[in-house]
Amino acid sequence: MPQTKQVVVQKYGGSSLATEELLRNVAKRVVARRLQGADLVVCVSAMGDTTDELLKLAHRLSGDYSPSPRETDALISTGELVSASLMGIAIRGLGHDAISLSGRQAGIQTDETFGSARIANIEPTRVLQELERGRIVVIAGFQGLTPADDTTTLGRGASDLTAVAIAASVKADICEIYTDVDGILTADPRLVPDAKVIPHIGYEEMLEMASLGAKMNPRSIEMAAVHNVPMLITSSFNTNATGTKIGNFEDQNSNMEIRKSITSIATERSVARVTLHGIADRPGIAAAIMMPLRRRWHQHRRYRPKRFVTWSH
Structure with missing residues (x-):
């Protein structure tokens, strides 16, 4: 019986596709993985800041009115379509069939x-047919279709979600997310220059880190956990990066007394802590202090710190 090929889903973000040169490099990386014998599905984001530029244009044209959500989705979904088409062209330029x-x-x-x-739901019939034809399949991330045949977008950063959903639907062996970092780090490298790449992490820990700002869409981690899709987060720029594997690693450590107590430290910059001393302990005092702060917050919505108040008597 012939051995079944490995099915790999790869996702490349906008920073990995921002220029013609970067797009060519990604195409070479895709082809290199193809030459290792894998069937490949590649999900792509829009190039660079394309989505932001399209949104700015829509708001300028809409005047005093907010752009229609339906038309906005139809507009910004085109960025991923451009990336997917160009990636298909680049792969074919390297001598490999792609669609x-x-x-x-x-x-x-x-x-x-x-x-x-x-x-x-995902009906991957077309994807599976193209893989059977020996093609590399390139899918525009971030988008889908309603029952009424309207184009929708899945939310910012949701090309990761597209990749995981496709991986689940085609029963891929792994979903590889390529980004501008070497993997999931033990701390923010801007604050801790010697932060290390975490070699492996479970779904639950990764979901908590993603919800606190790690470079992953929390919805994609939830879907990966539900459908048990193994993931790899690694760099599209550093070919030597080993990345971070996400999956079920309950048996990773055989010694039940030796367990790491801390995996990573998440940092939130937009937090302000205010400690007020000598506050009277009587009903209504908290409201008397917080309501002016709330009014001030609404006046300056561009600055939104979370506030924690410590009461000292």
Whole structure:
């Protein structure tokens, strides 16, 4: 019986595709993995700041009105379509057959919540057919289709979610997320220059870190955990990076008394702590202090610190 090929889903973010040179480099990396014998599905984000630029243009054109959520989704979904088409062209330029698919063509079905749609189902028939034909399949991330045939987007940073969902639907062996860092680190490298890459981490720990700002979409981690999709987070720039594996690692340490107590330290910069001393302990005092702060917060919505008040008597 012939051995079944490994099925690999790769995802490349906007920073990895920002220029023509970077796009060529990604195409070479995809082809190199193909030459190792894997069937490949590649999910891509929009190039660089394309989505932000399209949103700015939409707001300028809408005048005193907010852009229609439906039209906004139809507009910003085009950034990923451009990336997918160019990636397909670049791969074919390297002598390998490839085809680009929109979210609709890839069978991604969503609800009708424009701007932050939820994936309802994936029918990967077309994806599987193209893999059977020996093609590298490139899918535009971040988008899907409603039952009414309207294009939706899944929310900012949701190309990771597209990749995991596709990996689950085609029963991929692994979902590899390529970004601008070497993996998930033990701390913010801007604050801790010698932060280390975490070699492996469980879904629950990764979900908590993602919710606190680590470079992963929390929804993608939730989906990976539900469908038991192994993941690898690694660099698209550093070919020597080993990355971080995400999955079930309950049996990683055989000695039940030797366990790491801390995996990583998450940092939030937009937090202000205010300690007030000598405050009278009587009903209504907290409201008397917090309400002016709340009014001030609404006047300056561009600055949104979380506030913690410590009471000292």
